[in-house]
Amino acid sequence: MICKTASFEQTLAPPQEDLPRPMWTRLNVDGIELTNSVEYAGWHETPSELSVCESCWSSCCAMQNLAVVARLGEWLACFPADLTALDAMRREIVSESNLFGHVLLFEPELWRSMQAECQALPAIDSFPGITRGQLLNLWLRQLPQALLNQPRPGDLRNRMESLLASDPLSESEAVQRIDKLLEWVNESPHSEVQGSVAKLGGHLSPLNTLHFDGHPSPAWTCCTATEPLGLVLDHSIVFEVEG
Incomplete structure (x- = not known):
């Protein structure tokens, strides 16, 4: 918070x-x-x-x-x-x-x-x-409560198999964006990340929301739909990654 x-x-x-x-x-x-x-x-x-x-x-x-x-x-x-x-x-x-x-x-x-x-x-x-690995750890802690039983990076990729819908990105585009993020982290998890924080009220880039299988269906507004990559934190700010 x-x-x-x-x-x-x-x-x-x-x-x-x-x-x-x-x-x-x-x-x-x-x-x-x-x-x-x-x-x-x-x-x-x-x-x-x-x-x-x-x-x-x-x-x-x-x-x-x-x-x-x-x-x-x-x-x-x-x-x-x-x-x-x-x-x-x-x-x-x-x-x-x-x-x-x-x-x-x-x-x-x-x-x-x-x-x-x-x-x-x-x-x-x-x-x-913050390092790439730490940023991923922080970001995954923003998952909806219904999904928090699987907060590990590998579990996130498995969880994408239960994806029901994505907006505005298509499901395949959303999976590709998550895969790209995980690859970026894994290639250098201890590298420090340069970036900036923007509050959602002043953030102009569209944000992507994932909808997963469940009762009720958990929804997660997780990241920007366009470049540069921005990760939604605390439901109210976006951390935009530089480079």
Whole structure:
């Protein structure tokens, strides 16, 4: 979702033996806790570690709220990490329950105002740009609820076999567009993506909607019908890919 409000709350860190207790700043965004300590969160780890252990004050110990925090054009995106993208050691000890549970999209003006209020919050420019694989992961999280039981890229291609209709693209054109997107991701999943965010109210390119088999039939307004490729996020913005 596109974030609207943020609030900070300062507290003393939980006691740890006789060590001096530093201040922690808890960050809540639209009622969702993003981190329990802005200062100690592992913002720039891979993946980002947003929860800090209350026993040792370390984010790597908590292994909770694992997320991708990446630049999306001038915006900032925060969403659950992809389990399959974790290193082998972490895949053995974490599950879906360890992942951050929300998709948050920050306009640059909001993030900068948050940073002005809490200087420990990293600047947008300090985060890496979103990669092709991460962008696909973020986009697939926009699937209708009825289709979310198959959010993997390969499952999306299989799901296209149950496509009933596409508008304005024909069904074959829609399948071809999805295939082209998946090929683009697979050829270089770790490459950063250049692009820009446009709000739907000011977006002039026609958007394509897919209708799938089901009761009722799930519909997904997913991408632009013309070049350049634009992926619909949060039902209200389009990320237009450059190049």
